[in-house]
Amino acid sequence: MCGRFSLTVSPEAIAQQFKLSQVPDSQPRYNIAPSQNIATLVKRKEAPEKQFQWMRWGLVPSWAKDIKIGYKLINARVETVTEKPSFRSAIKQRRCLILADGFYEWQKQGKQKQPYYFQLESGEVFAFAGLWETWNSPEDERVISCTILTTAADAVVSPIHERMPIIVPSQHYQAWLDPEVTTPQDILPLLSDRDRLQAKPASTMVNNPKYDSPALAVSAE
């Protein structure tokens, strides 16, 4: 699964990498946690180009009574996403790319859990496959929220953890953002097109979301 990730590159680098016309208002983050605002790209029907959009991490379905349901919906399994009431509408209509340059997974070692940090071997910024929703709170505030699709772990991740986030290869960004074109099952064979991942042990300081510094991603235990 994916419950913590990073986006440490500068906003200028993001704009360049994803060919954005505007430089996003973002800060380097080493420890992004659920319920926080995360950087995404969406393609609106009326607009020719994909657009930068902040979203709350943890999808809140439109029919939800309480925003708290989003804490449980931080990931969606690609194997079942088309069937689940919470995701079915979003998978057909509301795709997004979630910007990241690393993610964390925890390995169980008996009673202990050791975090690992995963990046592309190239070190480049990349994008998770995501879905989004809008929700109107009882106070009539609009919340845009999202979830990260997960799949079976690949050869690099599987020694650490069974599941991993779907990383969309850059040549397939447009296809993923257009639900008319790409089904969740279409995307799976394309995942091997990206760079390989590399894993590093991370500091257990990453366990606590209040720590958000370069030390987390770089240092081993």
Add this chain to the structure above:
DNA sequence: CCAGACGTTGTT
């Protein structure tokens, strides 16, 4: 018909 759930991961 209405009431209540709607999810993931991991562990057993």
Add this chain to the structure above:
DNA sequence: GTCTGG
């Protein structure tokens, strides 16, 4: 909103 269970 839509589906399942009673």
Add this chain to the structure above:
DNA sequence: CCAGACGTTGTT
């Protein structure tokens, strides 16, 4: 994902 709280009444 992990960390941290988890309750009431009444008084300041």
Add this chain to the structure above:
DNA sequence: GTCTGG
């Protein structure tokens, strides 16, 4: 143990 918050 389970839920909420980050």
